[in-house]
Amino acid sequence: MKILCRKSGIEFNVTHFPGYFTNAEAEHPVFNLTLKQLWRYYPKWQERQLTETDSFLLFLAYLNSTELVDFRCHVWQRPDTARIISSSMSALHDIIGKIVTIRHPKFAVPRFVISKETRDLANVKHWIEAWQNSFSDFCNGLKDETLRERLLRKEQNLERYIKNHSLNPNRYARLLAQWTSESAEFPNFEITVAGETWTCSEYWQEIIIKCHTDTDIITVPEKDLRELIEHCEENLDGGSIQAHHLFQTVRAGLSVITGFFSLGSATFSILGTNGNEDEAVGKTNLQMLIDTAPTKLPRRVDYPTDFSYLKAKMKYQLAQNYAADSTLEKL
Secondary structure, three states, X not given: OEEEXXXXXXXXXXXXXXXXXXXXXXXXXXXXXXXXXXXXXXXXXXOOOOOHHHHHHHHHHHHHHOOOEEXXXXXXXXXXXXXXXXXXXXXXXXXXXXXXXXXXXXXXXXXXXXXXXXXXXXXXXXXXXXHHHHHHHHHHHHHHHHHHHHHHHHHHHHHHHHHOOOOOHHHHHHHHHHHHHHHOOOOOOEEEEOOEEEEHHHHHHHHHHHOOOHHHHOOOOHHHHHHHHHHHHHHOOOOOHHHHHHHHHHHHHHHHHHHHOOOOOOOOOOOOOOXXXXXXXXXXXXXXXXXXXXXXXXXXXXXXXXXXXXXXXHHHHHHHHHHHHHHHHHO
8 A cells, every 4th residue: 555755745655454544644764764874875875876766765854853844744846856955965964963963052053844835845955054054153152152261261360360469470471471362362364573483473472471571572673562562452451450461561561672772762763764854863872872881891790680781781782883883984
């Protein structure tokens, strides 16, 4: 006797009690298979070992296995149904493998109905796209949530360290740099500094760390530190204790750089760049350095800090170089 499948619309034969189930409706046995059992047929479909009807049944069984499709009538096979199945089977198989394993309470995917208006499966590709988008949104949301939780832990640790006034800020300099890179969304494009390749985020984090040590920060170009400060001012909420500490640190570093020359600029413009006026300023600055430079090579033991020693040594070397250049010019 023939039975009409109420989901696929396909008639299939059964034996026993032939008179009692004439024109009856039931489900084809394929809809009773578990997803694990259905999975075994996918390689056969890929290798084109399934008939057109078998592929059709497998596709509908996949839809049914999601428990997201309500069959209110059987599917109608239109002339291009085989093409629809062929073009959508891989995507359906792929997304089902992802969504059926998720049991997270925040994971929500849309449900669809096979009715008289949708029974031709013309919209099935849009259903699959909706599931794909839901899965992507869920993964991105989990990623964002994980990042937020990680950032929160850093903020809490950083706040505890900042409030501990007995703790040297050098101890948590790297944590401050990491927190700033995430909170202010440092860019990750590559840059080259002194022949070394960094991401911008890595380089700026290193600058923040160097701001904690006078002898380290004077090796950083003033313009680079100013770019970092400008980015933080535009992208960081300055109201938190972490941001307040960050701005104190980088601005102190900037003061060290500018104070190193005692002339207001770490780059120290000796040669003019904007005409005669700048050139005159550069010559004046140079003369001020020469006038205040030590006459003998500085020794570390004669200075209270590394910073003051390096500053004196810089002035001495600059004065000596200028004296040598002046001698050559006279020759």
